[in-house]
Amino acid sequence: MAAPPSRKRQVPFLVGLVLILAALPVGWFVFLRETPAPLPPAPPPRAVVTPATAKKAVELVLSQFDGNVEVRHGEGAWEPARKDMPLRPTDVVRTGRGAWAVVLNGESVELRMESDTEISVEQLSDELSKVLLSSGLATATVRGRPNVRHTFILKAKNGDAEASTSQGTFTMTNNGKGTVSVGTREGDVKLTGKEGKFVIVRAGQRSIVRPGQAPTEPAPIPSTVFLKMEWPAGKTQRKPEVAVTGRTDPGSRVMVDGVSVPTEEDGSFTLNVPLNAGPNTVKVSAVGVGGARQDAQRELVLDTTPPIKVDPGAMWKASGAPPP
Structure with a gap:
């Protein structure tokens, strides 16, 4: 038996209603849902903070020495030098008789x-070293390095002279x-x-x-050093001290018996030189900035025997003859 007409009409209606109900969530998601706010940009990566490394102070170092070498820090007292001793501005170094020292930057x-x-x-930095030569003789060697320019200045105390170079070797003397x-x-x-x-x-000058x-x-630079001496008259001396006088090239360094003479x-x-009783050999040397050297010496004898006093009257009396 055939279905009633009313039921046939209900089937499409029910199918359509089901489709409409199924489409409602999709329509809400597509058309009615609010668009979510964009996410904020990611923060930049945090920099890793490390403690600042303290910059090491530039210093000279007393690398080598021999003999009596002393150091004074600022206005402090003189003290014996120590190997690899650091030197900073206002520090002073001096070498004694027969001593030498090498300092490095x-x-x-x-x-x-x-x-x-x-x-x-005087002054120290990565780019500049400045040292004051109070007296004596010093030789500086400055080495150039790739991408590093360092200037070394050696200034003379009590004068106007100042020598500087970024690469080279030179010698300076200062008479004090x-x-x-x-x-x-x-x-x-x-x-x-x-x-x-x-x-x-320039080199060789x-x-x-x-x-x-x-x-x-x-x-x-002269290949020889001029040295002319004026020795005391006579080999035998009665006084325990004699004056040694001479002349050399200006700027040459003079040593008498190992003692520097201005x-x-x-x-x-x-220079007044003390004499010991008997023979004394007095040695004089003059050294130029090029290394040339001239020596001179003289033997002087200090006679300490008391002089013989002669009494003419006593002599005549001892002989029994009347004085003249």
Whole structure:
């Protein structure tokens, strides 16, 4: 038997109703749901903070020495030197008779001090080292390194002379009164004198600066050193001290019996030398900035026997003859 017409009409209606109910969630999700807010951007990665590393202070180091070498920190007392002793601005180093010392600034600078020499540290940084030569003789070697420029300055105390280089080897003498000689072995050295006037002292050349004057024109370093002595008259001496006088090239260094003798601007010098009873050998040497050396010596005899006093009257009386 066939279904009634009303039931046939209900079937499509029910199917449509089911489809509409099924489509409602999809429509809500597509058309009615609010769009979620965009996520905030990710924060940048936090930098890792590490404690700042303290920068090591630039310092000279007393690398090697022999003999009596002393160091003074600022205005403190003199104390014996120690190997690898650090030196900073205001520190002073001095070498005694027959002693020597070498100070280093890393791989950049080597400064060798000869006997009876005194220096003080003026300024130190990665780019600059400045040392004051109070008296004596010192040789500086400055080494250039890739991408590193270091300037070394050696200034004379009590004068106007100042030598500087970024690569080279030179020797400076200071008589303690500001008369300075500079000789260059390698590289070029700028030597400044009074009122900033300067010359370039090239390898194998020497220049002299006197107090209040400009540097002399560079000239070849002499192969010999001039030394002329004026010895005391006579070999036998009655006084326990004699004056040793002479003259050398200006800027040359003079040693008498191992003791440094200050010279004048013209190279003249005088030193009172004590004598022991009997024979004494007095040795004098003059050394130039190029290393040339001249020696002289003299044997002096100190006679300490008391002089014989002669009484003519007693002699006549002893002989029994009347005096004349």
